[in-house]
Amino acid sequence: MSPSVPSKVIFGRGSWAEARRLADILRQETVGGALLLAAAVAAMIWANSPWSPAYGALREFTVGPAFLHLNLPLAVWAADGLLAIFFFVAGLELKREFVAGDLREPRRAVVPIAAAAGGVVVPALIYLALNHADASAARGWAIPTATDIAFALAVLAVIGRNLPSALRTFLLTLAVVDDLIAIAIIAVFYTQSLHPLPLAAALIPLAAFAVAVQRRHRSPWLLLPLATATWALVHASGIHATVAGVLLAFTVPVRSRPGGDAHGDHDPGLAGHFEHRLRPISAGIAVPIFALLSAGVTIGGLSGLADAFTSGITVGITAGLVIGKTVGVLVATVLVARFTAATLDEGLAWSDVLGLSMLAGVGFTVSLLIGELSFGLGTEADSHAKIAVLGGSILAAALASIVLRIRAKAYRRIAEAEQRDTDHDGVPDLYQTPDAPAVDR
Structure with missing residues (x-):
């Protein structure tokens, strides 16, 4: 290597295997993003229409044992x-990435870890x-x-479809790490009352689930009851039940059993199997339904909108998303580059x-x-928070669009360079150069 060539590079190309896997994830999440936006728009229109009482009744409709x-x-x-x-899918993705x-x-x-922090x-x-x-x-x-x-990926699909794969991977990983930090924050800071007995009891089905997946059992008739029991007991403990999704995900083995699969490195392992099955459900059903039932907020005309945007909650959230995220991610990345040369x-x-x-x-x-x-579903503070999240996310997306389009x-x-395949062997030429990641050679 020439002395003038830097030895450390950030946002470099990853392996071809990872590029293909992440491309598939990004396609699914982009479709999910479109459904998410459609659900959010539908919720806002419904909540501010003459049929808004029906929307409130739907959200409050009680079901369950x-x-x-x-x-x-x-x-x-x-x-x-x-x-x-x-969060189960996010936990699987994070574990697969790091293992x-x-x-x-x-x-x-x-x-991405520093940027997320x-x-x-x-x-x-x-x-x-x-x-x-x-x-x-x-x-x-x-x-x-x-x-x-x-x-974010839905925005990229419109304004940044040619964004280099390394940058897309960075955004995906940052968001996944971000989500895991968020679930830790929820568990630590938003648990109002902790009930130790159900929390201790949750360890029993969680341990049984861990043993089952470590033995490579895939049957939903075995795993789903154990996962449901873990979720229900965590919910009863007072800790937000989504934490159970992450705990369950972290028990799932990433690598295939040594010598147990003829496909070798191409076998996705149990984590890959679950992720392949559940990501479409998460992105295409779970998150859009959550958006439909959560994003609807009655604005109350121009006066209500004016009240919302003079609230400290709204100003704080908007500034945090638009200014805080930009500064935090950019400065952390610059510092990593500076201190690692x-x-x-x-x-x-x-x-x-x-x-x-x-x-x-976003x-x-x-x-x-x-x-x-933070504020309770349906409260005025919660309404202001939702307006701020929607407004701040749209503003952040608009500003990012301007910068990225340049x-x-x-x-x-x-x-074009990343997709060029002159020998038509299905692997782009850039991933077959001498300095390509070893796993691709």
């Missing part, structure tokens, strides 16, 4: 039940700075800390990182969930 204390409104089932599927994916290499993992800390500090004098409003400090991967990969510019940092301000699913936990021609050139 009363003897298990699970006779819950549909809105709660969506937040506690359907989002547990979402068997490109991020098992610390030099690749440090950038910066994107959590700075928005929270901005929100608290604007609401520190109001103790009730300050409870919402975690609302602007989340990035919605489906929403790394440079951007060839063809990329810091304006690309700026655009992605802005796009990280917070929706988890932000809405934390808003409900580099559209450069992205097209990079995309």
